[in-house]
Amino acid sequence: MSSLLVVGSVAFDTIHNHLGSHDRVIGGSATYASLAASQLAPVRLVGVVGKDFPREAVDMLRGHGIDTTGLEVANGETFHWEGRYSDDLTSRETIKTDLNVFADFNPKIPTAFRDSEFVMLGNIAPQLQLHVLDQIDSPKLVIADTMNLWIDTALDPLKEVLKRVDILVINEEEARQLTGFHHPLAVAEALRTFGPDTVIVKRGEYGALLFLEEDIFCAPAYPLKAVSDPTGAGDSFAGGFLGYLAENGHTDLRQAVICGSATASFCVQDVGTGALQDLSRDHLEKRIHDFRELTCF
């Protein structure tokens, strides 16, 4: 089992949805991805929080085997995002983005983390993602999750990052925006010209597509009767995906995609990180089995 480094945001999210208002729940891309991956491999977290970040939340992360040595506590307040979801949870509007200490985040990789073999670059500026990669000795596998903000505001550094990324995990909408294509094969072919030899297109409630050379794998989303909160589902997918690879030594990308999909399917069943905190390995294995039932013919 290999070490897995996650770099990204750690935040408070205030979420308004069909269930009500949820004030300052623990969130952020690195939080979701770390909790998701922690089921499968030891996780090293690098991020920044303010003095207001609760000790209990750090303890909760540690309780999941997450090494928080790289979680810097800076003077100021923690990144705070506030948003409102549509009733069907397919869209959301941002009410407020207070970057706070995240605005000056300059990820410092602790010396003990520099030998990390599996690296997940969460949603931080591409310039910072490059800075992270410069601090890692010789990563075996680098995955990056993009977000449309960087496509709009930092396209050139984003392209530099993509040259150094093995697996790009990207939302379908972002992938279409970045490439100008609509149909998945054309999108994947265009994305690979940027550098990554493997592309995973996340399609929300429709699952995910994996493109590896000529090979294509189509994974469903787990059909749920109700969804509580999609916040962090994409990060949970990436965490579960990379966790599987760190545990099993980068062997079977299809199994890893299913592991990511299964993890994400738990994430959305509770508000914030609640379901990920409660997730057990048994539940995860059971759901992976259910995915097989769901797709075999």
Next chain:
Amino acid sequence: MSSLLVVGSVAFDTIHNHLGSHDRVIGGSATYASLAASQLAPVRLVGVVGKDFPREAVDMLRGHGIDTTGLEVANGETFHWEGRYSDDLTSRETIKTDLNVFADFNPKIPTAFRDSEFVMLGNIAPQLQLHVLDQIDSPKLVIADTMNLWIDTALDPLKEVLKRVDILVINEEEARQLTGFHHPLAVAEALRTFGPDTVIVKRGEYGALLFLEEDIFCAPAYPLKAVSDPTGAGDSFAGGFLGYLAENGHTDLRQAVICGSATASFCVQDVGTGALQDLSRDHLEKRIHDFRELTCF
């Protein structure tokens, strides 16, 4: 192998899309479904056309083993739909719907067709679908394809039809409209209360979901680099699906869904029915194999 009856529209479609304008190509729900099913089982077609419907088109259908005894030629012009697709083909606007002879369509099932075991009710008014069912001796399996028009304008007769339908094939958007739910499990549960014990939710470029009691099957759409024309894809799915069941005796619904998905994936690769006309059994088998490659893990 059992006989398969398809009742629905036979039409001219004038299609404007990213490839140009395509004037009065042969279309209609029954045409697409019949051609799709004809790969697998003998098809009996019931519909109406005008005096302007070309003899060559009827010969083409017959050339595919489709019995056109039930294709009435009425005084007047053939149903003509004209529409324009968005460049990404995900939406379309209707420019013109000239019902013509279809306005007075009153499906008469030829005596020789009354023993049909597998029945597909294509997109015609629910009142006419009921009239069709009254003329069939003892169908083994009835499937219906709905369209949002009937949800808006003929909800009560539609509910009567659903009581007599074994398998409902429905677009995801329509299914959400009809039930008021968003998430697939809730949608399927609500749809089954109307009558059908099996529900198939078509999700366009995202594939299809099959719900049969507690069993759920998720089929992908075949990833294509480019799509020429999505017109008739849903009808081709239903035709390929029911064709499989008629050929194999209502055994494996999952295989039937994949057969429908594979058939639809060919349909969209050409404008109108071009690709269905050229489809061979070998090509279909090869694509069904590709679906296995696409989903196994």
